[in-house]
Amino acid sequence: MFDFLREKVKPKRVAGLQCQIGAEGKSFDLAIVQRVKAEVESEKSELNVSVSQLNQKLEKSIPICLSVDGKGVLTRKIDIQEYGGTPNSEKLIPQLLPNAKATNYHLQVVKGKSSNRFVSIIRKDVLEGIIAEIENAGFRIVQVSAGPFAALFVRNDEQLTMNAGRFNLEFDGDDLTEVSSNAEIDEKHIQLVPQGNASQFFLPESAKILIQSREFGHRLTEFLDEQLFRVLGWGMLATILAVLLVNYLVFDQQNSRNQELAVSVESYKDQLNYLSALKKKTEERQEFLAGAGWTSPESKTSFYADELAANMPSQIKLTGMQIFPRTKNKDRSKQQKWLYQTNEIVLTGSVTKSTIVNDWMKELSALEWAESVELVDYTQNSTRLKGEFEIRIVIG
Numbered sequence: 001m002f003d004f005l006r007e008k009v010k011p012k013r014v015a016g017l018q019c020q021i022g023a024e025g026k027s028f029d030l031a032i033v034q035r036v037k038a039e040v041e042s043e044k045s046e047l048n049v050s051v052s053q054l055n056q057k058l059e060k061s062i063p064i065c066l067s068v069d070g071k072g073v074l075t076r077k078i079d080i081q082e083y084g085g086t087p088n089s090e091k092l093i094p095q096l097l098p099n100a101k102a103t104n105y106h107l108q109v110v111k112g113k114s115s116n117r118f119v120s121i122i123r124k125d126v127l128e129g130i131i132a133e134i135e136n137a138g139f140r141i142v143q144v145s146a147g148p149f150a151a152l153f154v155r156n157d158e159q160l161t162m163n164a165g166r167f168n169l170e171f172d173g174d175d176l177t178e179v180s181s182n183a184e185i186d187e188k189h190i191q192l193v194p195q196g197n198a199s200q201f202f203l204p205e206s207a208k209i210l211i212q213s214r215e216f217g218h219r220l221t222e223f224l225d226e227q228l229f230r231v232l233g234w235g236m237l238a239t240i241l242a243v244l245l246v247n248y249l250v251f252d253q254q255n256s257r258n259q260e261l262a263v264s265v266e267s268y269k270d271q272l273n274y275l276s277a278l279k280k281k282t283e284e285r286q287e288f289l290a291g292a293g294w295t296s297p298e299s300k301t302s303f304y305a306d307e308l309a310a311n312m313p314s315q316i317k318l319t320g321m322q323i324f325p326r327t328k329n330k331d332r333s334k335q336q337k338w339l340y341q342t343n344e345i346v347l348t349g350s351v352t353k354s355t356i357v358n359d360w361m362k363e364l365s366a367l368e369w370a371e372s373v374e375l376v377d378y379t380q381n382s383t384r385l386k387g388e389f390e391i392r393i394v395i396g
Contacts, residue, residue, distance in 0.1 A: 113176070
């Protein structure tokens with residue numbers, strides 16, 4: 001899974017840097033390639049660039065594939081059958097460089113025809129000095145090779161002789177057979193080595209031509225792991241920020257809704273208080289009407305009023321008609337409350353003669369619903385003035 005993810009985070013642009021060690025010092029040839037879908041295309045090339053000039057020629061975010069050649073790099077063609085069939089530094093270096101310690105050198109082996117191999121040897125301190133000089137300038141080296149062999153990755157399959165600038169490579173079909181130095185350097189082809197070195201960055205590890213070293217083998221893995229960590233880190237950060245943004249938007253929406261509901265609750269609370277007050281008044285008035293007997297199914301207040309009005313003589317001026325008159329509660333232990341006499345009617349009025357009142361009382365007594373008719377009071381100060389009366393009717 002990690003190999004799959006590492007492949008996904010590989011950068012699209014890679015630099016190939018060829019270090020040529022000469023008698024007068026080091027020179028660098030630069031080539032930048034770019035992967036476009038399944039193709040690798042050359043972006044630009046620069047010859048004879050110093051490390052200080054790389055700052056203007058190359059972005060520091062672009063990884064470097066380094067190749068080293070020239071003074072200090074020994075390249076030999078050997079038959080591995082003569083060396084036990086297994087080309088490793090412990091066996092090859094002491095035989096190629098008598099009295100040399102294998103631990104002081106790096107080894108690179110390139111397959112030739114049949115059992116032939118092209119072996120490149122370089123001192124560790126020389127190579128590590130070059131790497132340190134480049135990385136101290138702020139660049140990142142991810143893989144290292146030696147000699148001109150990286151040019152194999154940009155070779156036309158039909159070429160039997162390949163001009164790689166400072167070297168000529170000869171082939172028998174697909175097999176490399178000879179490597180020789182050019183007497184005259186062809187600058188048009190020098191960029192093939194750094195270009196090929198950068199191009200092999202996109203190949204599987206088993207197909208690459210690299211110096212055999214655990215240290216250098218870990219460089220690319222560490223670089224890709226850093227890229228993967230950076231991508232995943234930014235991805236996680238973006239996800240967290242997105243979640244926080246969504247949470248904030250939801251919170252803001254819910255908070256606004258909560259405030260709206262709070263305002264509505266306050267408004268409804270006022271309305272509920274108003275409704276409670278109305279309900280209380282309604283109950284008090286219903287209690288009042290019930291106490292007066294006006295809400296009773298047997299209440300005949302209108303009937304009684306019509307009957308009395310129909311029987312009242314024209315000589316009588318009626319000043320009051322209390323159907324179910326009210327009286328105060330006489331029980332002092334209870335709260336003062338009005339009570340209603342639901343079986344009485346009290347009539348008050350004025351008349352010129354008392355005989356008219358007496359005759360009307362007889363008519364009232366004849367009514368079916370009148371149980372008794374009583375003259376409560378009659379007052380007349382002079383025969384010239386009208387008398388005032390009060391009659392109480394008990395309903396039976």
